[in-house]
């Protein structure tokens with residue numbers, strides 16, 4: 506516990522104060538702010554944590570107030586701020602202010618590239634990190650591992666449960682298996698609630714382009730839906746899990762077969778990408794109907810085979826599965842991860858449930874922040 510954390514604890518008696526700087530106010534970040542606004546009093550009563558939002562940043566503006574922001578007003582206050590000189594705003598000066606507050610936490614609800622440098626700065630300054638952003642975890646091994654070492658050396662928490670399966674307890678499960686001495690042999694499943702939702706819509710006869718728009722409206726897709734349809738989002742999740750299982754693997758080593766293929770995957774503009782999908786509607790409809798007539802269904806699956814010497818073979822791609830395949834029983838945006846281990850060899854340990862959506866992901870991020878609070882004040 507840092508001196509600032511200790512002082513906060515003494516000042517508050519039995520209540521712990523946590524100070525959050527939130528990056529992103531989109532589907533997940535926006536729901537997190539709403540969750541804080543709706544549950545301020547009950548959260549405090551239930552968890553004995555006084556969770557203060559002190560900063561909010563998006564791609565164009567930044568707001569920081571040591572005195573705390575009222576969650577219900579934070580987004581409007583941010584939007585009334587002048588545009589920052591840089592886009593995205595430079596968050597480092599805010600970290601320098603955040604570090605002086607008790608139990609400071611940087612919460613990353615963006616999908617931005619390059620956040621690893623910011624996380625490193627946060628750990629150096631004694632700031633904990635909670636992230637829903639997969640990119641720092643799927644960076645080259647030396648970058649990701651260096652962050653883990655930094656967090657450990659500075660005694661800071663780094664939680665990222667929501668990067669795989671929204672708020673399903675997947676990362677925690679694998680970490681518990683590993684630290685209690687189990688050996689992971691195979692991990693497989695349908696890691697993407699978004700692609701599961703699309704597969705269902707297609708099976709119900711909804712055209713691909715319409716199904717993707719609906720998934721986006723429901724807050725299931727990545728900021729650019731191409732990341733989902735190219736298989737990149739699932740590949741990143743598989744990479745995160747493989748690394749948690751202790752294997753050395755890079756994103757470039759994963760065999761990825763996209764959900765849709767072709768030139769459209771090079772389209773940078775999300776709106777043009779969505780419009781372009783209409784050209785694939787007939788082809789997808791015919792394919793899914795053919796599968797249906799042979800009692801099969803389309804699912805996007807991932808498989809990690811853990812070999813010897815810390816190596817793994819990782820594959821993600823669309824598969825035509827039989828009606829009795831476990832992934833065929835998934836409903837809506839459900840995801841599923843099955844762990845085959847030395848202890849769970851005959852029947853796997855399975856985690857299953859809705860694996861996408863702003864509200865549940867925001868709840869998972871909040872749970873991670875509360876976990877930081879528990880850790881920071883554990884020595885009281």
Ligand SMILES: NC(=O)c1ccc[n+]([C@@H]2O[C@H](COP(=O)([O-])OP(=O)(O)OC[C@H]3O[C@@H](n4cnc5c(N)ncnc54)[C@H](OP(=O)(O)O)[C@@H]3O)[C@@H](O)[C@H]2O)c1
Nearest residue numbers: 529530531532533563564593615616617637638728861862
């Ligand atoms: N949606 C889900 O179901 C789900 C589930 C699990 C994990 N996640 C992860 O959660 C993260 C956020 O997803 P989302 O659906 O909320 O995306 P989103 O709706 O596009 O929101 C992204 C937010 O990040 C802000 N932003 C982008 N770059 C930034 C930067 N460099 N600095 C500060 N703010 C920046 C954006 O600012 P503007 O408002 O100015 O655009 C926006 O507010 C992603 O990494 C995603 O993979 C999402």
